[in-house]
Amino acid sequence: MYQVTVxxxxxxxxxxxxxxxxxxxxxxxxxxxxxxxxxxxxxxxxKKNVFRNYHKGDERSWCGYYTxxxxxxxxxxxxxxxxxxxxxxxxxxx
Numbered sequence: 001m002y003q004v005t006v007x008x009x010x011x012x013x014x015x016x017x018x019x020x021x022x023x024x025x026x027x028x029x030x031x032x033x034x035x036x037x038x039x040x041x042x043x044x045x046x047k048k049n050v051f052r053n054y055h056k057g058d059e060r061s062w063c064g065y066y067t068x069x070x071x072x073x074x075x076x077x078x079x080x081x082x083x084x085x086x087x088x089x090x091x092x093x094x
Contacts, residue, residue, distance in 0.1 A: 001029055001030070001031060001090070001091050001092070001093050002029070002030045002031075002032070002033050002035075002036040002088060002089070002090055002091065003027065003028070003029055003030075003036075003088070003089055003090075003091045004026075004027070004028045004029075004030065004036050004039060004040060004086055004087070004088050005024065005026070005027050005086070005087045006024070006025040006026040006027075006028075006043075006084065006085070006086055007022055007023065007024055007025060007084070007085045007087070008022070008023050008025050008082075008083075008084055008085075009021070009022045009023075009080075009081075009082060009083050009084075009085070010023070010069075010082045011069070011071045011080065011082065017074040017075060018071055018072070018073070018074045019073055019074065019075060020073060020080045025084075029091070033088075033090075036088050037054070037088065040063050040086045040088060043084075043086065044063060044064075044065055044086075047065040048065070048066075048068070049065055049066035049067075049068065050063070050064070050065045051063065051064055051065070051066075054088075057090075058089075058090055060087055060088065060089045061087070061088040061089070062085060062086065062087045062088070063085075063086045063088075064083050064084050064085035064086055065083065065084055066081050066082065066083045067081075067082040067083065067084070068082075069081070069082040070082070
């Protein structure tokens with residue numbers, strides 16, 4: 001079985017400060033690696049600023065895209081970017 005997790009990194013207000021938040025959006029399971037990879041590629045289709053890093057075997061693969069929204073993190077001063085990240089990994093069901 002293969003597990004695809006979808007994370008969304010976006011700006012959020014905490015105690016009046018503009019910071020960032022990483023949220024788990026979805027977790028989906030597929031019987032084959034091809035089906036899982038096809039799901040990811042359908043999500044990335046037509047998006048700009050796409051990144052892909054596929055690995056075979058037991059290593060994790062991750063892909064995603066940037067939405068183009070950026071902001072200044074008020075506590076660290078870093079420039080942050082909004083993105084969606086898809087992580088593909090092999091899992092064993094019990």
